Amino acid sequence: MFGIGMPELIVILVIVLIIFGAGKLPEIGAGLGRGIKNFKKASKEIENEVETTAKLSQEEESTEAPKS
Numbered sequence: 001m002f003g004i005g006m007p008e009l010i011v012i013l014v015i016v017l018i019i020f021g022a023g024k025l026p027e028i029g030a031g032l033g034r035g036i037k038n039f040k041k042a043s044k045e046i047e048n049e050v051e052t053t054a055k056l057s058q059e060e061e062s063t064e065a066p067k068s
Helices: 006-020 024-063
Strands: none
Touching: 006 024
16 A cells, blocks of 8 residues: 555554644545545546547547548
8 A cells, every 4th residue: 555554554643633633633534535536536537538539539440441
């Protein structure tokens, strides 16, 4: 997981807890979750767009008359 082990994650969590406090932690987690969800959705949409474009270009190439 990105070369980050359990001890590093614990240190990061403690630092975040000290900086933001326990009250803000659920809000930060929810915001982070929404951000990850939106990122995955956007990457999936881009992937679908690329696949659609590739299929259309292949169809155009196959429908062109062979030049002999």
